[in-house]
Amino acid sequence: MMKTDFRREPLYIAILAVLLIVGFFLPSWLRFLLQTALAGGLVALGVALQMRAGLVNFGQGLYYALGGYAVGMLAAQAGITDIFILLIAAVLVSTVAGIVLGLLLSRYREIFYAMLSLAVSMILYGLLVKAAWLGSTDGFNIPPVSYLGWTPDRAVRPDIYYVTTAVLTVIACLATARYLTSGAGMLCEAVAENEIRLEYLGASPRKVAFIVIVVASALSGLGGGLLAMSTGHVDPLMTNWTTSGGFVFVALLAGRGSTIAPVIGFFLLELVRTYALDLAPNAWQMILGLVMLAVILLLPEGLWSLIERRRKA
Amino acid sequence: MSDPILVTENLEKRFGGVVAASEISLSLYPGETLAVIGSNGAGKTTFVNMVTGYLKPSSGTIRFRGRDITGSSPRKTAQAGIRRSFQISQIFPQLTVLENVMIAEIAAADGKGGLRRAALTDARMQTGRAVLDRFGLGQHSDTAVGTLPQGIKKQLDIAMAAINDPALILLDEPTSGVSSDEKIEMMERVIAPLKADDATLLFIEHDMDIVTRFAERTVAFYEGKILADGPTREVLSEDDVRKYVIGGVHA
Numbered sequence A: 001m002m003k004t005d006f007r008r009e010p011l012y013i014a015i016l017a018v019l020l021i022v023g024f025f026l027p028s029w030l031r032f033l034l035q036t037a038l039a040g041g042l043v044a045l046g047v048a049l050q051m052r053a054g055l056v057n058f059g060q061g062l063y064y065a066l067g068g069y070a071v072g073m074l075a076a077q078a079g080i081t082d083i084f085i086l087l088i089a090a091v092l093v094s095t096v097a098g099i100v101l102g103l104l105l106s107r108y109r110e111i112f113y114a115m116l117s118l119a120v121s122m123i124l125y126g127l128l129v130k131a132a133w134l135g136s137t138d139g140f141n142i143p144p145v146s147y148l149g150w151t152p153d154r155a156v157r158p159d160i161y162y163v164t165t166a167v168l169t170v171i172a173c174l175a176t177a178r179y180l181t182s183g184a185g186m187l188c189e190a191v192a193e194n195e196i197r198l199e200y201l202g203a204s205p206r207k208v209a210f211i212v213i214v215v216a217s218a219l220s221g222l223g224g225g226l227l228a229m230s231t232g233h234v235d236p237l238m239t240n241w242t243t244s245g246g247f248v249f250v251a252l253l254a255g256r257g258s259t260i261a262p263v264i265g266f267f268l269l270e271l272v273r274t275y276a277l278d279l280a281p282n283a284w285q286m287i288l289g290l291v292m293l294a295v296i297l298l299l300p301e302g303l304w305s306l307i308e309r310r311r312k313a
Numbered sequence B: 001m002s003d004p005i006l007v008t009e010n011l012e013k014r015f016g017g018v019v020a021a022s023e024i025s026l027s028l029y030p031g032e033t034l035a036v037i038g039s040n041g042a043g044k045t046t047f048v049n050m051v052t053g054y055l056k057p058s059s060g061t062i063r064f065r066g067r068d069i070t071g072s073s074p075r076k077t078a079q080a081g082i083r084r085s086f087q088i089s090q091i092f093p094q095l096t097v098l099e100n101v102m103i104a105e106i107a108a109a110d111g112k113g114g115l116r117r118a119a120l121t122d123a124r125m126q127t128g129r130a131v132l133d134r135f136g137l138g139q140h141s142d143t144a145v146g147t148l149p150q151g152i153k154k155q156l157d158i159a160m161a162a163i164n165d166p167a168l169i170l171l172d173e174p175t176s177g178v179s180s181d182e183k184i185e186m187m188e189r190v191i192a193p194l195k196a197d198d199a200t201l202l203f204i205e206h207d208m209d210i211v212t213r214f215a216e217r218t219v220a221f222y223e224g225k226i227l228a229d230g231p232t233r234e235v236l237s238e239d240d241v242r243k244y245v246i247g248g249v250h251a
Helices: A009-023 A028-052 A061-076 A083-105 A110-130 A157-181 A188-193 A195-200 A205-231 A241-254 A261-279 A284-298 A304-312 B044-051 B074-080 B097-109 B122-134 B150-161 B183-196 B208-214 B232-237 B239-249
Strands: B006-015 B018-028 B033-037 B059-064 B082-085 B168-171 B200-204 B217-222 B225-231
Touching: A009 A028, A009 A157, A028 A061, A028 A157, A028 A188, A028 A205, A028 A241, A028 A261, A061 A083, A061 A110, A061 A205, A061 A241, A083 A110, A083 A205, A110 A241, A157 A205, A188 A195, A188 A205, A195 A205, A195 B074, A241 A261, A241 A284, A261 A284, B006 B044, B018 B044, B018 B225, B033 B044, B033 B208, B033 B239, B044 B059, B044 B200, B074 B082, B082 B150, B097 B122, B097 B150, B122 B150, B150 B168, B150 B183, B183 B200, B183 B208, B208 B232, B217 B232, B217 B239, B225 B232, B225 B239, B232 B239
Parallel strands: B033 B200, B033 B217, B082 B168, B168 B200
Antiparallel strands: B006 B018, B006 B059, B217 B225
């Protein structure tokens, strides 16, 4: 359903404040989990956006990896460590890929879109695995990044990286909320529901689909860049189908009710995964599967519908 | 008489060996209300589909406001000022009535760079509500469309076609699926606001009471060709029309 209350800057500022404050009380392992969830959540948000237009992208990891490798290659091989340049490069590279692929894929729907996006992401996976100079399946490590010439030392680095990730994620979510209230964002649901009628009203469903693909690619590239910075490492698994499947999982788990929902969803997934791994090292995937099944059966609109329901009541 | 707004010359549509429409030469004049009658398969919807660019004519030409639009696309004809409603209402079932109208407004803004701007401006919301009020849909504005009765859905479908002041509106069986005692009332509800905008109207209809009541001029289709074209009363009293069209209507 179309939401008219996406435009709430104060809400996003409050979320950022909470993230920053909570960040300093959480144990460092949990905060790091949150940090990677913020980065991954941006990719899941990209998947959720496309779902609004009826497009299920099973290869969103492609842009995640492109963002990550852009940061990694510039920092490790070209020696550019300034975080601002690195992240701009990450977004730029993934957006250009989004534009090229968007021109190609925006005409496809349903299973054809899902399979083609999966195929393209697996081509990149294949290339990265074969690239010995990029560490093949192991990937490679990335040196610490700098902020306008200042390289945070070991002691404060985790804090600085966390703040960077939180601030940029919330800004990206806010920008996405803006996009959702624009004409291109509003027409996504119309594309999913009745494309022919949309044509008959004078709009181009293909253009609407193209724009959502590009927006999602930019978000995912930023997510990949932030993850590369956070973990100091990239590897081809970022664009493997299992990773992309995880983003689809989170997008479904979270629902489409809010731009922040996929970020929360990703964090919950990481938590479940961590505890499931702890509890049942050999059966954690089964636990994840059962969670997924429960969400689909009990909350078809995703976890966010719990909050929506309360607000309506 | 002023220049015609729509002129079709010798339109023909073949599907393989089947001729769905042929020798369709028709002129519509600004402000007129025209009914198209004919039994099922007579070529009525094929004609509408060709004019709106959904089907490409096998031969012949279509001119709208003096411009050749033969073989154009539904999007292009919509942007040029031709809108249509559908026999089976084509709306967005998960969205509310107001949201459906907003989609129509935003879609109309596409092509003018409108997709970049904020969609839910106060002005646009107001236009949307005003449109709903004019079409008697005001009280349903926040209801999800999927749950509404067929008659209301058809009314919404027509209201959406009227967004952005189109010059020509084609209504494909506006009263089909509406119970017979509500048909006239429903037509009154939608025709009045459409006429208030000076739109040229063409509607496909099977109910002769409605044709007589609302159309000044009627075109009768039979087996893909135009059988008769003229003032409604004259057309409806022609022997051929009575024999081939009206007699077979309710079959």
